[in-house]
Amino acid sequence: MSIESKRREALIYHAKPTPGKIKVVPTKKYATQRDLSLAYSPGVAEPCLEIEKDVSNVYRYTAKGNLVAVISNGTAVLGLGDIGPEASKPVMEGKGLLFKIFADIDVFDIEVDTKDVDAFIETVKNIAPTFGGINLEDIKAPEAFEIERRLKEELDIPVMHDDQHGTAIISAAALINALELTDKKVEEAKIVISGAGAAAISCTRLYKALGADPKNIVMTDSKGVIRSDRDHLSVEKKEFATSRDLHSLEDAMVNADVFVGLSMANLVTPKMLLSMAKDPIVFAMANPDPEIDYNLAIQTREDLIMATGRSDNPNQVNNVLGFPFIFRGALDVRATSINEEMKMAAVKALAALAKEPVPEQVNIAYGETRLNFGRDYIIPKPFDPRLIAKVPPAVAKAAMESGVATEPIYDWEKYEDELLERMGNDNKLVRLLLDRARTNPKKVVFAEADHLDVLKAAQTVMEEGIAFPILLGRKDIILELMSELDFDPNDITIIDPKADEEIERKNRYAKKYWETNNRKGITLYDAEKLMRERNYFAAMMVNEGDADALLSGYSRSYPSVVKPMLELVGLAKGATRIATMNVMMTNKGPLFISDTSINIDPSSKELAKIAQMTAKTVEMFGITPVMAMISYANFGSSKHPNASKVKEAVSYLHRYYPDLLVDGELQMDFALNRKMRKEKFPFSKLNGKKVNTLVFPSLDSANSTYKLLKEVNNSESIGPIMMGMRKPVHILQLGASVEEIVNMAAVAVIDAQEKEKRDRNHELLSNS
Ligand SMILES: NC(=O)C1=CN([C@@H]2O[C@H](COP(=O)(O)OP(=O)(O)OC[C@H]3O[C@@H](n4cnc5c(N)ncnc54)[C@H](OP(=O)(O)O)[C@@H]3O)[C@@H](O)[C@H]2O)C=CC1
Numbered sequence: 001m002s003i004e005s006k007r008r009e010a011l012i013y014h015a016k017p018t019p020g021k022i023k024v025v026p027t028k029k030y031a032t033q034r035d036l037s038l039a040y041s042p043g044v045a046e047p048c049l050e051i052e053k054d055v056s057n058v059y060r061y062t063a064k065g066n067l068v069a070v071i072s073n074g075t076a077v078l079g080l081g082d083i084g085p086e087a088s089k090p091v092m093e094g095k096g097l098l099f100k101i102f103a104d105i106d107v108f109d110i111e112v113d114t115k116d117v118d119a120f121i122e123t124v125k126n127i128a129p130t131f132g133g134i135n136l137e138d139i140k141a142p143e144a145f146e147i148e149r150r151l152k153e154e155l156d157i158p159v160m161h162d163d164q165h166g167t168a169i170i171s172a173a174a175l176i177n178a179l180e181l182t183d184k185k186v187e188e189a190k191i192v193i194s195g196a197g198a199a200a201i202s203c204t205r206l207y208k209a210l211g212a213d214p215k216n217i218v219m220t221d222s223k224g225v226i227r228s229d230r231d232h233l234s235v236e237k238k239e240f241a242t243s244r245d246l247h248s249l250e251d252a253m254v255n256a257d258v259f260v261g262l263s264m265a266n267l268v269t270p271k272m273l274l275s276m277a278k279d280p281i282v283f284a285m286a287n288p289d290p291e292i293d294y295n296l297a298i299q300t301r302e303d304l305i306m307a308t309g310r311s312d313n314p315n316q317v318n319n320v321l322g323f324p325f326i327f328r329g330a331l332d333v334r335a336t337s338i339n340e341e342m343k344m345a346a347v348k349a350l351a352a353l354a355k356e357p358v359p360e361q362v363n364i365a366y367g368e369t370r371l372n373f374g375r376d377y378i379i380p381k382p383f384d385p386r387l388i389a390k391v392p393p394a395v396a397k398a399a400m401e402s403g404v405a406t407e408p409i410y411d412w413e414k415y416e417d418e419l420l421e422r423m424g425n426d427n428k429l430v431r432l433l434l435d436r437a438r439t440n441p442k443k444v445v446f447a448e449a450d451h452l453d454v455l456k457a458a459q460t461v462m463e464e465g466i467a468f469p470i471l472l473g474r475k476d477i478i479l480e481l482m483s484e485l486d487f488d489p490n491d492i493t494i495i496d497p498k499a500d501e502e503i504e505r506k507n508r509y510a511k512k513y514w515e516t517n518n519r520k521g522i523t524l525y526d527a528e529k530l531m532r533e534r535n536y537f538a539a540m541m542v543n544e545g546d547a548d549a550l551l552s553g554y555s556r557s558y559p560s561v562v563k564p565m566l567e568l569v570g571l572a573k574g575a576t577r578i579a580t581m582n583v584m585m586t587n588k589g590p591l592f593i594s595d596t597s598i599n600i601d602p603s604s605k606e607l608a609k610i611a612q613m614t615a616k617t618v619e620m621f622g623i624t625p626v627m628a629m630i631s632y633a634n635f636g637s638s639k640h641p642n643a644s645k646v647k648e649a650v651s652y653l654h655r656y657y658p659d660l661l662v663d664g665e666l667q668m669d670f671a672l673n674r675k676m677r678k679e680k681f682p683f684s685k686l687n688g689k690k691v692n693t694l695v696f697p698s699l700d701s702a703n704s705t706y707k708l709l710k711e712v713n714n715s716e717s718i719g720p721i722m723m724g725m726r727k728p729v730h731i732l733q734l735g736a737s738v739e740e741i742v743n744m745a746a747v748a749v750i751d752a753q754e755k756e757k758r759d760r761n762h763e764l765l766s767n768s
């Protein structure tokens with residue numbers, strides 16, 4: 001993607017569909033007059049009075065305990081400098097988003113229009129009652145030091161300047177591991193620090209606490225090496241001033257073991273890098289552009305351990321790995337501050353985690369085959385799901401041991417479960433799906449590529465490496481739309497089934513089709529005519545192996561697309577019917593629902609078959625299906641044929657698929673409410689399990705339910721996912737959104753990957 005396209009993409013991401021990145025969502029019911037009288041006047045007066053009596057009740061009755069303020073005055077925004085409070089807001093909203101997705105902490109971002117230290121401190125102090133913690137962000141040195149010091153003294157909630165301590169914690173963990181890998185000792189390592197601001201000073205202090213010798217440290221700022229003979233040095237700079245005969249960064253780099261950049265882009269040259277000692281460690285952490293470009297650095301020296309602050313290079317040393325988890329631990333024991341012990345506990349937990357075997361999910365998320373502790377993996381990745389269970393408990397324990405916790409935790413196992421549960425309800429599944437597709441992208445035909453949204457989706461899947469799209473449709477329209485989207489037609493196959501240039505392929509497909517259908521009244525002429533129709537043409541592409549998967553249906557009714565697919569592609573081996581499943585992203589995690597589009601009133605056997613196909617498809621997502629067969633009745637409470645049909649389907653499943661976690665017939669509330677189910681039906685096979693899959697007795701009920709969830713609950717939906725076809729063909733909902741099409745493309749790719757795996761196994765079996 002060109003720099004200009006990336007710039008535009010970033011601006012559109014922030015502007016659409018709603019400006020900004022976060023919003024406020026109520027956590028209590030507000031549907032009825034009664035709810036409102038509790039939420040607001042008169043009911044709200046009761047918690048107010050309780051808090052008036054005892055101020056610590058504010059944690060009990062309000063959101064304070066899970067609410068952090070991300071506060072900046074915009075004076076040191078990333079490496080962009082003093083760009084002002086408004087211009088810092090996207091970064092602060094970004095921190096809010098990261099707090100939420102990585103640690104389920106809510107954030108108000110607050111941009112303060114003052115550079116005056118007293119005024120800033122006064123502002124933060126005045127608003128502190130709202131918050132459980134204060135995360136100071138992107139405030140320049142030296143003001144940042146005084147601001148943090150005084151706020152820590154004057155407030156009894158955790159206050160942390162993220163750029164100082166978040167960065168120090170992460171880089172210290174990375175440094176410990178990098179030194180170990182290069183067989184160097186921290187006490188002996190010669191360390192050069194570029195930058196003498198908030199981040200640099202705090203990082204260097206922590207390295208000192210780890211054992212680094214101040215005699216081996218050289219720090220530079222915008223004027224060169226910080227020497228003891230320089231005038232007007234701040235107290236913090238004096239702390240690291242050297243009397244050695246060094247003046248520039250270039251001088252300082254000669255024979256250095258470690259370079260830590262917390263300054264500005266492109267200050268380090270290849271020549272400087274070459275002058276460093278053997279096995280140099282380079283943390284170029286300026287954002288968004290590091291002190292030396294990652295690729296340039298690794299091309300310059302092979303023996304290097306290289307890290308940057310960016311997510312698109314290996315070894316991302318960025319405070320994102322710290323602040324969500326440190327605050328999570330601090331809030332959970334209601335710590336009155338974040339102290340040295342808590343920071344050191346976080347350093348150790350992070351350094352240790354990097355040495356543990358990496359879960360497959362992390363490999364998938366980063367498109368890696370096997371991440372392993374080593375030069376390109378010195379620190380855990382931010383999407384590592386183990387972080388939430390490892391770092392906050394370490395921080396919380398250290399808070400308790402050092403005497404700053406006011407609400408101690410006693411049951412650590414329960415706490416760990418709660419942490420994992422907190423993270424269970426985000427859109428991880430979509431992420432996993434896209435990541436999984438990326439591990440082995442496949443050729444996907446977009447049969448309606450002459451529609452803008454379909455083309456946008458194709459562009460996204462290509463740029464994100466999810467699939468190799470093949471665009472089918474009117475070439476002139478596709479090319480015109482592509483130029484609007486800045487989508488380069490040179491990198492992609494565009495096919496117009498009606499164009500003369502496709503005549504050879506069309507005739508080949510027609511002949512093939514005719515050969516298998518000439519005894520069903522189809523003439524070669526009919527076949528040739530049919531191949532002008534895009535869905536027939538696209539289906540033949542998949543049949544003939546010219547594409548791995550197919551997506552269509554954006555502009556046509558469902559049955560009109562299903563028909564050619566069934567006719568040309570047909571059913572999978574052993575399948576007796578097709579059915580579809582939708583995945584709904586609800587606030588209780590993903591729910592798989594079937595059959596949402598095909599079978600109007602399946603018999604009990606057919607229903608059992610649908611359930612079995614659904615289970616297989618849920619497994620394709622890497623999730624174990626826990627399945628309820630839905631009815632208006634529970635376990636024989638109605639003898640009506642509609643309920644009996646479900647009952648019989650369950651008996652069939654229990655008999656032929658005894659390992660499947662399925663039960664019913666069950667009403668929806670008993671299916672989804674574990675407690676109700678256990679109390680009333682202690683014999684159910686599903687007890688102790690959270691149901692994630694619902695199989696409905698009819699198309700009416702399944703289709704209406706998923707659409708209801710989508711419209712009323714705003715749940716994102718993936719699907720309908722076609723089950724039972726011989727090849728990966730998937731049909732979009734009429735007018736699907738770009739996001740829905742992208743998700744379906746990922747499903748189609750995964751389906752093709754699975755098919756490839758099955759074919760390979762089959763081949764191995766038949767050869768053995
Ligand atoms: N990866 C990560 O997690 C993090 C990265 N950072 C990055 O660190 C950098 C500094 O942030 P922060 O400490 O908050 O900002 P500050 O404004 O507090 O400090 C900036 C420092 O950079 C120095 N500097 C500016 N130009 C040069 C130069 N040409 N040569 C050497 N030093 C120079 C300044 O020198 P002087 O004192 O003379 O003005 C100052 O000491 C930013 O790029 C930021 O993105 C920050 C936090 C986290």
Ligand SMILES: CC(=O)C(=O)O
Pocket residue numbers: 077078079138162163286287309318319320
């Ligand atoms: C990452 C960060 O906080 C910064 O660059 O300022």
Ligand SMILES: [Mg+2]
Pocket residue numbers: 078137138162163
């Ligand atoms: Mg910052």
